[in-house]
Amino acid sequence: MRGDPGFEDIKLPLASGSRRIHGSVARDLGIAILAGRYAPGDVLPGEIEFSEQLKVSRTAYREAVRILSAKGLVESRPRTGTRVTQRSRWNLLDPDILAWAFEAEPSETFIRDLFELRMIVEPAAAALAAERRSGLDISRMGHALEEMGRYGLATEIGRAADQAFHNTILEAARNGPLMALSSSIAAAVTWTTIFKQRRSALPRDPMPDHRILYEAIVAGDVEAARAAMTELVRLALADTELSLKA
């Protein structure tokens, strides 16, 4: 039953269109909830009625509800039905919820809150990385940085290198929960970054700041790494604000 070691290269399950029914329904309802089309306290139509409305079986619908319930969005009980829970009980850091939130045109304050959190967490992560990075981490970061410089953030491969760069930093911080937190937020925000790239050039070249951060981590300079990452997040916020107002 034990899995063999080489399972990293399995095919990605996110083949977009290949979502199962329960997944699509969960996604649709999740987006609707995050968009406010169903507000906290609202009770959804009954299983039979709603599943018929959505043209899916009760089985598939129920599995979708289980997914939403696992993320804290809804809560179902006999007699009462399934109702949307208070916002304070939503798992706002769940990767899916973050993705859905951005699909639903998130509010300005939500974006602000997320960046406020990034501003708290990511500089600290960079500081830890400067303290704990291994030789392998450094060489990976160096490679990613090189590719970023070569291809630029306008290309798919360049963006992948950017993600790899930041991901390596998180890994170097050697903290699982911290990594889970940062990577889900970053992934969600990056989605908007792609749109940003499409409509306008970057306000300023991000490479110098990336190089400063890289040098700080290589040198093991904790405070410099913290400062450099703070600058990068500030830059990302500026970009995001720009792209949302456009």
Add this chain to the structure above:
Amino acid sequence: MRGDPGFEDIKLPLASGSRRIHGSVARDLGIAILAGRYAPGDVLPGEIEFSEQLKVSRTAYREAVRILSAKGLVESRPRTGTRVTQRSRWNLLDPDILAWAFEAEPSETFIRDLFELRMIVEPAAAALAAERRSGLDISRMGHALEEMGRYGLATEIGRAADQAFHNTILEAARNGPLMALSSSIAAAVTWTTIFKQRRSALPRDPMPDHRILYEAIVAGDVEAARAAMTELVRLALADTELSLKA
């Protein structure tokens, strides 16, 4: 369909024993995975076989799997079956996962990681609270502090006041994602705190530190609030380490 405003006082759904079957199965499997009884890459037995083994219907079992899948613990595909995902894809900040992790006797490094994250996030939250707290926040915190002092942390009501105190601080920070993060971690860690209280008195009286934090927030002194909360987290870490080694 709109919910009425006063839905805060609904009955809590955590009536322990009253868990539905799909919930229990999800919980059991979740704990087993977090305990390492199923490792990343392992593939679970087929639906029919496993559900029979667990003496539940395939429907209930599948709903349990959907829950685990929503939290990133497993991933199922036709033909391949359901397998445990790599740890890096687990939503380690999901409240249920945290709870299950503590049920499964978490590793020392996991505890250390969590407190490292708290050390990053909570002082920052306290700083924000000092900046943004309203009069209502202050009066709530004052009330909670008073009750804490009166009943002590050894009583149920005293601990509730403690939680209310910290919760109000988080609310005062006015940041939804930040609140979701801190409160799930705190809730999970508090579980261990209860055990701690049972076997030994606190290493030192926590009230003075709480009062210092309270005063800082009332005064709007951002840096003092940050420092005071840092001290509180440090204290909590010491307590937790003590209780885990016992």
Add this chain to the structure above:
DNA sequence: TCTAAGTTATTTGTATGAGTAAAGAGCTGA
């Protein structure tokens, strides 16, 4: 011999219908 297209078998996914259990609403009686 190797590659590529097609076939097969296995596993999860979806659908349907029947019956169970929980929990709020209302009724009854004190």
Add this chain to the structure above:
DNA sequence: TCAGCTCTTTACTCATACAAATAACTTAGA
């Protein structure tokens, strides 16, 4: 007024059948 009972609605569980996806195999062709 209130405690307890009944009633009724709703989600929950189960069993069964069939569909869809896909890894593994098989075969045709170069």
